[in-house]
Amino acid sequence: MRFEAAARQAARVAAALLGWRPGEFWAATPEDLRNALGLGLDGGATPATGELLARLMEAFPDER
Numbered sequence: 556m557r558f559e560a561a562a563r564q565a566a567r568v569a570a571a572l573l574g575w576r577p578g579e580f581w582a583a584t585p586e587d588l589r590n591a592l593g594l595g596l597d598g599g600a601t602p603a604t605g606e607l608l609a610r611l612m613e614a615f616p617d618e619r
Contacts, residue, residue, distance in 0.1 A: 567615055568592070
């Protein structure tokens, strides 16, 4: 996947799940996004489950 496609997809996820506006998305670091989605690996964070991944894949299918 090209960067621009991945960035658009990540921005849609941030908007849908976090309510982030474009400026908030672009001001965030990748780690900010991971942590906000609960995907951070900083000791106490819980990794994403297969159920969460399946829901995200259904909500944001790959554009082909």
